Amino acid sequence: MANRIETAVENLAGEIIKNFPALELVDVEFVKERDWFLRVYIDKEGGVDLDDCQEFSEKLGAALDKADVIDEQYILEVSSPGLDRVLKKPRDFIREKGKSVEVKFYAPLDGQKSIVGVLEGADDQSLKLEGREPLPLKSIAQIRLHIEF
16 A cells, blocks of 8 residues: 555656756655655755645645645655755656765675665665675665765
8 A cells, every 4th residue: 555655646746846856856655654644855955944745745745735645644744855865766766876875785685684785776686885896686685875974
């Protein structure tokens, strides 16, 4: 169910974001926690601010009410993906090439549950980090930008 809703919302949000040329639709999640949450992540060069999120949320909320694609009650959240954003889509790997990423595995790989490295790229089968053999995507639970403080 969540995948169907996420796809429908992504299509709807993709149409709306065309009216916001500086913004990029990063991701859509529909998840059950205590309540259902529809999380929409947007970004732009230099980062989004509260006004960007509020304006997009109002437009998307009205479109969702009209389209009626979600039967459950839910909470709509529109926000930035954050500094340590999760990388999922091919465009993420292109945009973030050369940056440090943290890769978490489903099960330890070569004795490690996670590794940090510089992203060189990805294809349908593997992730390539600088100085390492390609990592099979099927063994990777999550890839996110690595921020050192």
